[in-house]
Amino acid sequence: MPRFFLDITMSLDGFVAGPNRTLEQPLGENGERLHDWVLRLASWREMHGLEGGETGPDDELARKTWARVGAGIMGRRMFSGGEGPWDADPNADAWWGDNPPFHVPVFVLTHHEREPVVKEGGTTFHFVTDGIESALEQARAAAGDKDVALGGGASVVQQYLRAGLLDELHIHVAPLLLGGGVSLFGELGTDAPSLKLTRVVESPLVTHLSYDVAR
């Protein structure tokens, strides 16, 4: 049975973006530092059509994760940083140019309808306006035998956690305090699902914590 998992980097103080996000600084103040660990990896560079990069435990883990993914889900804010109607969104074409690093169908949760956008390299963005369950159903259909990855942002993560739809959490804890910004888990309430720690992988730059979510 294919799995639905979250894969995201947070600071030790629980933020997935720093304070004061702008179009120029979509991850807020110091937020880019969250991803210091991933940008140097050989597997990340490969997905972006680049050569070189580091191998080692972080790279092996990232490579294994990405190999599982048959489709992705993300929120509108992660896609473009914007909100509201698409024709008023200055970043409606998103952050990733003509050849995004996903190379699979990606389902974007939004309140505003839009035709699919076909990019190079296998990434097609589909826009889903009828809720998180529909997005998951469509992503599962697109992924076939492979898994579905949820990338963020925090609001979508919290919605899927509250709905009990996630199978696994893979949290990369970056060794920094962002001091504010977008809280990954927020305040889920006391009916938040139970977790079981399944794997810890460490490196000097990040700690990878994996959990199964009790259904």
Place this chain on the structure above:
Amino acid sequence: MPRFFLDITMSLDGFVAGPNRTLEQPLGENGERLHDWVLRLASWREMHGLEGGETGPDDELARKTWARVGAGIMGRRMFSGGEGPWDADPNADAWWGDNPPFHVPVFVLTHHEREPVVKEGGTTFHFVTDGIESALEQARAAAGDKDVALGGGASVVQQYLRAGLLDELHIHVAPLLLGGGVSLFGELGTDAPSLKLTRVVESPLVTHLSYDVAR
């Protein structure tokens, strides 16, 4: 040079106590689950005058940590759960009975003066009303060649972090989502100190993350 370190357990969503704290339930809803990992340890039981308990990586780590400690610091809320004048605090004698598990001098930050309370087993509670720097200075003097441990709560931790006075953070991440309550780091602001990951110890029940704080 002796060190000043934080040692505390938080949930994956960053809380050190759950929602709705009361005198009967000082760690809030589900908050007791934070400490599932520690209550079973041989070293914890020994500190509480009990026999038996589990050995293994968690126990070794806890034993090494407690052996470093020459004095402790904690906040008033952690001490009694109360606030305001001592004669109106129904838990003014704290949670730990006649023989608290600390076995060293403990400096309690409070706005209300009080004579020291001498307990059995080496624990004396000293009440400090002139601020976090004074408490640290007094604790260092009491600790001699040993280190000073900060136990919480969150408000005191945030004050010491903002003041740049902590040398190390030892965060035990419990595999659960409390869904609300007392956030360990809160929103420290963008001048929060930098961290360097120094150690990861894992077990099925908890992940121990250690960081040096850049001064």
